[in-house]
């Protein structure tokens with residue numbers, strides 16, 4: 001992550017905690033997300 | 049016997065050709081006219097641009113697929129439309145110019161009963177001085193451009209390994225660009241790749257775009273329900289840029305690209321410059337510049353095509369302010385209002401207006417994204433139009449299928465780093481693509497179907513989609529089971 005200094009553009013946005021970042025590449029959790037995202041996308045496809 | 053001619057073999061044209069051929073009886077013809085001999089899964093070009101795929105992995109030759117499926121293929125560029133024929137020809141026709149080796153430049157008339165214009169964009173590098181791979185910046189719009197970007201990246205990494213600092217500028221190369229999503233993907237793949245190659249600490253990476261805020265993506269941004277709040281995509285996007293150490297410049301129109309330096313104007317009227325040892329800047333898009341003539345040879349291009357060279361279809365093109373834009377302005381059947389046997393799909397049709405609010409600098413420079421037409425809606429409208437035409441060719445009176453972007457959702461996976469175990473991608477669904485502030489007054493979209501998250505799962509899906517869409521485009525067994 002970049003160095004965050006007051007009043008710079010990168011000072012204000014929320015940044016993920018170490019846990020949030022770890023979960024993004026946690027294989028077990030991401031396998032669950034894989035299924036959820038696929039269901040969401042299929043729902044979108046079926047709307048056409 | 050009737051003949052359907054499709055101009056363009058990209059995502060839209062190829063989809064229309066395969067579906068029409070599959071549905072039509074043997075006595076009808078489907079002809080595809082396209083200047084490239086190879087099909088390109090354009091979304092994977094960003095991976096070619098960082099060296100994780102080769103151009104051969106994202107393209108394949110079209111001729112064998114068309115031979116297998118019974119589609120007639122002309123490797124040629126359409127030049128002009130003659131929807132009423134002419135003195136010597138009673139049937140409507142398209143004048144095409146061969147791009148086949150050995151026949152290059154030879155002209156031929158291709159007669160049609162039904163025509164689909166799916167010619168996609170002209171990459172308008174000439175709209176900005178110094179822009180483009182033949183001048184001072186790079187692109188990932190074609191597999192060839194992306195391969196060139198990858199070579200430039202290797203050179204930059206080589207310099208960094210020798211201790212040099214390098215500045216990377218990624219984004220849009222003009223005030224009216226679209227396709228910010230593609231530049232976003234390239235930005236984060238590049239950042240990921242520099243980390244993977246161990247040189248990230250020697251790189252300054254800056255994003256530049258014509259968006260009013262980060263996370264606009266040409267669709268006016270979107271709201272997502274997360275952690276008890278409805279949060280704008282700007283917040284999530286700024287968060288990702290901050291996390292990955294990328295600076296950003298928004299509300300900017302690039303005016304000139306020199307070697308090593310890029311000049312831009314901002315929405316508040318400032319003229320600025322930024323150093324860029326490596327600049328990947330997308331060009332603005334226009335239509336490919338087809339002309340049209342009536343039976344007497346008088347030019348009628350202006351009545352078929354908008355000034356942007358995109359083709360008028362059944363949208364509401366009367367100019368009106370942002371506050372009065374309606375979802376019903378967007379086309380449904382993609383039929384030309386002047387000739388009902390001509391259609392335009394994918395990027396080739398003229399949108400009635402942008403999706404993001406138009407903004408102008410004090411000197412009048414337009415600085416706002418023009419509307420994106422991504423792969424999924426392009427393919428869906430192509431399929432629907434193909435089915436409608438098939439019905440007509442076979443003499444069936446059925447209900448006309450529609451594919452309005454105001455009643456269509458989009459699923460989009462934006463890669464943020466390619467690796468089976470450590471990669472990530474942003475997975476988004478948006479419904480509807482065109483915001484409907486009458487139906488959804490707060491956010492313009494249905495929050496139940498609008499979502500976004502980043503993670504490894506997105507990368508797996510993006511990678512699987514690469515193989516699924518290449519398989520489908522090759523018309524391999526059961527290709528119709530893979531949705532558009």
Ligand SMILES: Cc1cc2nc3c(=O)[nH]c(=O)nc-3n(C[C@H](O)[C@H](O)[C@H](O)COP(=O)(O)OP(=O)(O)OC[C@H]3O[C@@H](n4cnc5c(N)ncnc54)[C@H](O)[C@@H]3O)c2cc1C
Nearest residue numbers: 056057058059060090091126167168230394395421422423
């Ligand atoms: C780098 C990049 C990444 C992208 N990533 C994604 C993504 O992840 N997801 C997504 O949904 N969308 C993505 N897009 C957008 C997507 O590629 C387009 O929406 C899609 O290609 C549009 O399809 P099309 O058929 O209208 O145009 P194209 O796919 O561009 O096809 C146009 C066809 O017309 C042909 N043609 C051109 N001129 C003529 C002529 N005069 N006569 C006959 N034929 C002609 C061309 O050769 C081509 O075959 C990306 C775009 C880019 C540039």
